[in-house]
Amino acid sequence: MADLKILQEFNEFRGSPPGTTICPAPLINLHFSQLGVVTACCFNRTHVLGTYPKDSVDTIWNGQAAKELREALAKNDLSKGCEKCMQQIEARDFGGSHAAFYTIFARGMAERQKELGIAPDVDQSVTPMPMKLEFNIHNACNLECIMCHGLASSSIRSRRESQPTMPNPYDDEFVDQLAPYLPHVVEADFMGGEPFLVPAYRQLWERIAEVSPKTKVLILTNGTTVDDKIRALLEKMNCSMHMSIDSDVKETYETIRKNASFEEVMENANYFREMMPPEHPLVYRYCPMRINWREMPQTVRNCNENRTILHFNQLDSPINFSLATLPYDELEEVVAYLDENGPEEPTTDIERANHGNWVEMVARFRGFLEPSNRLNGLIARLDTAAAVVSQYSGGIEGQSKKRLAIIETEGPLTEAVKSFLITRLNVDQGVANEPEIPDHILERFEGRTKGLLAFVDPTPPDMFVRVFLNELLRTYSGVWGVYEPHDFGAFERILAFAPWVAALPDPKGAIRAMVATSPEELYRLFGLVTSTDEAKTRFGADRPIAAIEEPKAIEEPKADEARDDLPTPYRRSPRKETLAAVVAGAMIDKLAGLIIRVADGPRR
Ligand SMILES: C[S@@+](CC[C@H](N)C(=O)[O-])C[C@H]1O[C@@H](n2cnc3c(N)ncnc32)[C@H](O)[C@@H]1O
Ligand code: SF4
Numbered sequence: 001m002a003d004l005k006i007l008q009e010f011n012e013f014r015g016s017p018p019g020t021t022i023c024p025a026p027l028i029n030l031h032f033s034q035l036g037v038v039t040a041c042c043f044n045r046t047h048v049l050g051t052y053p054k055d056s057v058d059t060i061w062n063g064q065a066a067k068e069l070r071e072a073l074a075k076n077d078l079s080k081g082c083e084k085c086m087q088q089i090e091a092r093d094f095g096g097s098h099a100a101f102y103t104i105f106a107r108g109m110a111e112r113q114k115e116l117g118i119a120p121d122v123d124q125s126v127t128p129m130p131m132k133l134e135f136n137i138h139n140a141c142n143l144e145c146i147m148c149h150g151l152a153s154s155s156i157r158s159r160r161e162s163q164p165t166m167p168n169p170y171d172d173e174f175v176d177q178l179a180p181y182l183p184h185v186v187e188a189d190f191m192g193g194e195p196f197l198v199p200a201y202r203q204l205w206e207r208i209a210e211v212s213p214k215t216k217v218l219i220l221t222n223g224t225t226v227d228d229k230i231r232a233l234l235e236k237m238n239c240s241m242h243m244s245i246d247s248d249v250k251e252t253y254e255t256i257r258k259n260a261s262f263e264e265v266m267e268n269a270n271y272f273r274e275m276m277p278p279e280h281p282l283v284y285r286y287c288p289m290r291i292n293w294r295e296m297p298q299t300v301r302n303c304n305e306n307r308t309i310l311h312f313n314q315l316d317s318p319i320n321f322s323l324a325t326l327p328y329d330e331l332e333e334v335v336a337y338l339d340e341n342g343p344e345e346p347t348t349d350i351e352r353a354n355h356g357n358w359v360e361m362v363a364r365f366r367g368f369l370e371p372s373n374r375l376n377g378l379i380a381r382l383d384t385a386a387a388v389v390s391q392y393s394g395g396i397e398g399q400s401k402k403r404l405a406i407i408e409t410e411g412p413l414t415e416a417v418k419s420f421l422i423t424r425l426n427v428d429q430g431v432a433n434e435p436e437i438p439d440h441i442l443e444r445f446e447g448r449t450k451g452l453l454a455f456v457d458p459t460p461p462d463m464f465v466r467v468f469l470n471e472l473l474r475t476y477s478g479v480w481g482v483y484e485p486h487d488f489g490a491f492e493r494i495l496a497f498a499p500w501v502a503a504l505p506d507p508k509g510a511i512r513a514m515v516a517t518s519p520e521e522l523y524r525l526f527g528l529v530t531s532t533d534e535a536k537t538r539f540g541a542d543r544p545i546a547a548i549e550e551p552k553a554i555e556e557p558k559a560d561e562a563r564d565d566l567p568t569p570y571r572r573s574p575r576k577e578t579l580a581a582v583v584a585g586a587m588i589d590k591l592a593g594l595i596i597r598v599a600d601g602p603r604r
Contacts, residue, residue, distance in 0.1 A: 006089060007076060013094040014103045022076045023085065023099035024106040026069045030061060031134040034151060036169040039081070040069055042134060043098050045384070047081030053169055057177040061130060070128075087380050091373045095360045096314065105132065109186045116214045120184045130181055133188045137170045137200060141193035143222055144258040145246075146485075147287055147321050149478045152192045155259070161474045162491040175203045182208060187216040196225045202233065209236040216240055220285060223268045224260050231271070240280035241272040242311070246287045248299050255483065256291065273307065281350060283309040288361065289321045291483075293334050297341035300358055304343065304351050312361040316381055318481025319429050324368040324377055327433045331369060338362045371435060378430050382423060382444060413455050413467050420452040421475040425519055452515060461507035462498040468514065469494040469526050476523040486527030497532045501539065510539045 011018060021027070026040035026049070036052040038060045039045060047069055050060030060066065069080050078086040078099075088097040109131045113119040120129050141153035150157030150166075157163045182188075188208065195201050196219075208215055216238050223243040234241075243265070247253040250262040257265075273282045284303060288296060303310040319325045323334055339362060346355040367373050427445045430437050456464060470491060477485040501507050514522065517538075525535040 003090070006092065009092065010089050010094055010100070014100045016103055020103070021070075021074045022078065022089075023073045023082065023102055025098065025102040026066050026073065027128045028106050028109060028130060029102065029132040029134065030057075030130045031136065032170070033136045034139060034166060034168075040066070041098050041102065042136065043084045044069075044081035052174060053171070057174070057181070083383055084380055087376045091367060091370075091376060093364060093367055093373075096364055112186050113184065116186070118184050118186070118212065118214065129184055131184065131186045133178070133181070133185055134191070135189065135201065135204070136191045138168055138198040139166050139193040140197040141222070142197065142224060143194070143260055144485075145222075145244075146256055146258065146483060147289065147315060147318055147481065150474075154193060156478075159488055160477055160485050162470065162488065163474075170200045172203070175200060175207065178204070179207060179211070182215065183212045185212065185215050187218060189218040189220070191220045194222050194225065195219050196221060196227075196230050205233050205237060209233065214238055216280070218242060220244065222257065222260065223265045223272070226268045226271065231275075234275065238280075239276065240283070241276060242283040242285050243269055243272065244287075245269070245284040246289070247292045247295055248302055249295055252292055252295060256287075256289075269308075281307050281309055283311055285311050285313055287313045287315045288323055288365075289315060290323060290326070291321065293323060294337070296338065297343070300343045300354050303354055304346075304348075307350055309350060309357075310354050311357055314364070316377065316384075317479055319381070319426060319479065320481040323365055324374070325429060325433070328369060331365065335362060335366050335369065338365070374434060375430075375438065375441075378426055378434075378441065381426050382441070410463065410467050413459060413464065414471060416448075416452045416455055417468050417471040418475060420448045420515075421471060421519060422479050423448045425475065425480050428518070449515075453512070456508050456511055456515075460502070461511060462502040464511055465498040465501045465514070466494055468511070469497070469522070472519055472522050473527050476519050476527065480519065480523075482523070482527075486523070487530070489530065490527045493530075493532050494526060497526070497535060500532075500536065504540065514539060 007022070008018070010022075011020065025044075029040060030049070031039045031042050031044075032052070033039065033042070033045075036054070037045075038049045038052060038055075039047065040049060047065065049065045049069070050063055052060070055063065072078075072080045073082070078089075082099070085097045085099045088094070089099065094100050110119075110124070113131060122129065139150065139152055139154045139157060141148075141155055144153060144156045144160060148156060150161040150163055154165065157166065188204070190198075190201050190204075205217065208217060213236065218240045219234075220242040221244070223245075244257075245253070245265070246256045253262045253265075254260060269282065276282055284299075286292075286296070286299065300310055302308075315322050316324060323331065326334065338358075342358055342362065343351070343355050346352040368377065423445050427437065427441060430441070473486050473490055473494075476482065501510050504510050525538060526532070529535070
């Protein structure tokens with residue numbers, strides 16, 4: 001932490017004396033995520049404390065990596081995977097940072113442990129014990145929410161991403177290894193996939209109900225699959241139910257939460273409201289997006305009336321849904337509307353909590369009217385993207401790796417394509433919306449373009465085309481965001497298209513042209529047009545890479561046109577210029593120049 005003044009302000013915000021660790025997460029918390037990866041919190045994906053089952057839960061908690069992170073944070077060093085918090089603290093978004101959240105939580109938890117009579121016999125300032133456990137260990141999910149992705153939802157992974165099932169290492173032994181910790185845990189959080197569909201969660205809940213029924217069990221659910229067995233189990237624990245409700249308007253809700261029925265979910269919400277002890281009122285978790293921001297003032301009023309706490313998730317991506325990435329004038333409009341239509345002065349505890357959450361959420365969006373915060377956001381998204389890419393395709397051990405055979409054989413190319421596309425989408429959006437993009441970001445784009453083009457010569461053309469276009473479908477729908485994603489048949493169309501490119505007189509020229517084409521155009525050609533004829537016409541002329549200098553106008557994807565009948569918030573925010581028009585503009589010349597330079601550079 002370089003800036004002592006900001007650090008001082010941060011300490012004042014969270015009520016901590018100078019010298020307190022900047023974040024106590026690794027002293028109190030373990031976060032279990034997919035593929036056995038264990039970290040100190042959900043934001044820190046890169047400083048891995050250990051991997052189950054290679055490392056036992058004990059080894060992970062007491063290991064070298066945990067020690068190093070504790071020591072770094074004690075010195076206010078946020079460089080070990082805590083960049084997201086660093087960025088938020090530097091932007092003075094103290095309330096949004098997990099470092100503040102864990103500080104306040106840790107303080108409350110030591111007292112709570114004593115109150116509940118579950119404090120361990122050891123001095124926790126010398127021998128820390130995990131007081132909080134977070135589980136994000138499985139992606140089993142029945143929904144395909146438009147803003148979600150295959151790491152969280154198995155349905156998205158198989159249908160929208162056409163990917164093999166994620167291996168899952170969490171077994172009975174894992175539940176046994178956790179057992180000694182459970183009696184002292186103040187809170188255990190269960191997240192996705194969809195918790196009610198994850199078998200290991202049911203086992204853990206049975207143990208918790210038996211050995212520590214006072215432990216607060218927070219379950220974050222889509223609320224679609226509540227059966228009698230689940231009800232019986234929930235009623236034996238000290239539950240705090242959080243439901244993901246991104247709209248209380250049926251049409252918006254079902255547009256966002258694909259496969260869910262609004263009526264059934266509302267019925268389950270009523271059951272949870274009745275079941276909850278008064279100290280844990282039902283919580284709605286809401287993703288503020290371009291599709292639902294106008295509804296938010298009414299939602300907060302409905303929540304106030306229905307004894308429901310409203311929390312706002314931070315949605316940075318998909319970047320076409322995020323409010324934080326809107327063009328300035330549109331974001332100004334959103335902030336002004338939210339300011340004008342916020343909830344009335346609160347009088348009850350629930351109203352006070354909702355009012356506080358509202359003010360914090362609006363302040364966060366107001367912060368994104370500041371160019372430096374937006375650039376930091378862009379950089380953080382590019383950093384996170386790199387971590388997510390490797391979580392998808394790297395670091396997978398032994399048996400798991402064999403099961404992901406596709407990733408193993410095509411892994412490096414897949415990773416290069418994904419990195420390139422995520423960077424391209426984010427940089428394209430930045431170029432369209434920001435007054436200036438620093439050179440280091442453009443250089444990063446150049447590096448990823450170079451990295452990808454290095455695969456063109458050594459890779460069989462049909463493999464390159466297939467991997468590139470498959471990743472394009474996944475990345476465009478998952479990172480950019482579309483309301484009506486491609487059908488499953490799109491992957492089959494690509495399978496037929498790839499050998500056709502390989503048979504062209506200059507397949508590598510066609511590939512380079514494809515890499516230089518805007519992802520939006522490619523998504524329309526391969527994801528939304530149900531025959532490959534248009535794509536064949538576009539890429540069959542064996543045209544050179546210079547095609548990017550004379551871009552043709554790009555139509556908006558059909559799925560969005562089809563929504564013109566809907567009220568404004570349902571429609572995708574109109575972009576001031578199509579990407580093609582931007583390509584012709586001054587700023588993108590630089591980008592196009594980079595692509596052309598890289599493409600024309602020395603070839604192996
Ligand atoms: C991935 S879900 C898993 C739990 C459960 N399936 C559910 O929907 O509540 C966890 C939370 O992430 C939110 N979420 C989904 N996509 C998101 C995104 N792109 N950015 C931020 N939050 C997101 C969901 O709305 C939900 O509140
Ligand atoms: S229900 Fe949760 S995990 Fe499933 S798709 Fe929706 S947000 Fe993702």
